[in-house]
Structures are given as structure tokens and as C-alpha cells.
Amino acid sequence: MTSPAGAVPAKRSTMAPQLKEAIRQLITQDEMGPGDQLPTEPELSEHFGVSRNKIREALKLLEQDGLVTAIQGRGRFVSALGSLPIERPVNVYESITALLQGLGYKVTNVVLSVEEGTADARVARELQLNEGDPVIRLVRLRLGDDQPMVFSINIVRRDALPGPLKFRNWGASVTKSLEGHGHYIAFSIARLSAANLPAEYSEAYDLARYDPWLLVEETCVTREGKRLLYAIDYHRSSEIAFNVVRRR
Structure with a gap:
């Protein structure tokens, strides 16, 4: 039928x-x-x-x-919020790909680097690790209609994604990859601020002209309360914004 x-x-x-x-x-x-x-x-x-x-x-x-x-x-x-076509609700957890697709963009994920490393003090605090514990650091640029939209730095607990790095598709959703190993993200703790892209990235990839960015730092937590992913996402502020509902 x-x-x-x-x-x-x-x-x-x-x-x-x-x-x-x-x-x-x-x-x-x-x-x-x-x-x-x-x-x-x-x-x-x-x-x-x-x-x-x-x-x-x-x-x-x-x-x-x-x-x-x-x-x-x-x-x-x-509602007034529902009539806005561009902005997204800030209280909804969704992948960057889903966010951009929801805004009508054709999405391309460009993997800039992926490497094993160790947790510094900041990452250890966010992921409840000890300093020096192994992590995976993934850096990607998300394009919408072939234009830079989101610069992403994802830091994942190494034990959450076992196996050699070279055998994994790092252009795919990290959230989906975690689900493949039985880790389901239930919510995230997020902080939003305005920031310029760090010079090491803006100079290397010619992105300084898009400053300032909307920086969203998220610590993603599973259903069991385990912190697995620390995401540092720079959203192109001229193209992406978020809505928040305020009630009395």
C-alpha cells in the first residue's frame, strides 16, 4: 500500500x-x-x-x-517560540547533524583529527576521571550547504569506545557510536557563551572571519548517570541561535 x-x-x-x-x-x-x-x-x-x-x-x-x-x-x-523558523529549543538534546538538518541544511562532517590522549584537569572533572586517564579527542568541522557551521571538539572516555581508532567511522554520530556499545545518552549539562575560536584552529583552517562563535560546552550523561562525552561546540553565531522558554 x-x-x-x-x-x-x-x-x-x-x-x-x-x-x-x-x-x-x-x-x-x-x-x-x-x-x-x-x-x-x-x-x-x-x-x-x-x-x-x-x-x-x-x-x-x-x-x-x-x-x-x-x-x-x-x-x-x-506559540511565539514555535513560529520562529531558525532558532532551536535550548532544552532539547540532539546531535549536531540533527540540529543542522532541522534547520534545512545539507550536512557534511569533515574529520580534522582523531587521536588518543589523556585527561587534563578540566576533562577529568567533566568526565569524572583521574588526570591522566585515557580519552579520545575528536576534532570535526560541520558544514551546512558547504559552509562552516559548527566546529566541534569531542572528548570521549577511552573505555566507552573500545578497539583501534582506525576501524571506526569518525564522521558518524558519536552519540550513535556510543549507543552501539550500550551507552545511551539521557541528558547533558550545558553552558552557553560567546567566544572566538582558539587561534590554533582559526589560523589552521581559515575560520577567524566567522568570529565570534556561540560556544556550547556539554557534558553528556547516560541513563545510569555515567559521564561519557565532553563536547565543545563552536556554533556559527550569525547562522545558529537557540530559544529558551521562560515561564512565570
């Missing part, structure tokens, strides 16, 4: 997040503004070719992110 237009693949574990993003794209495509009412659950169910329960789960995720507001007896409406 042919899937209807706009249909989303029915994979149980990822259905709600996929539908959430599909509905968000629908809001953008239809140029819906703050206060505009969303289609009803039955209408969305028919549009995407999925059950109303799945639609309801996705709408709940949109509500949690502050992108949609539900008013009892009236329906669901686009």
Missing part, C-alpha cells in the same frame, strides 16, 4: 520525535504565526498516515518544548 503524502515511517522507538519534527516543519511551510491554530488531531493523523495516539504523543513533545500551547476545549495553537 502506498503511504499518503507526508507519511512518516512507522518505527516505534522514534515515531514521536519524527512526527514532532514533521509537524514543526508543517508549521514553517504553512507560515503559521503566533496564535494560529494547528490542524486537529484527526486532520494531522490523516495527513501523516499514522494513528491519533502517535499524533498526540508528538504534540505533547511540542508542548513540552514550548512550541505549541494547548487550550482546553479549543485546540492547540502555535
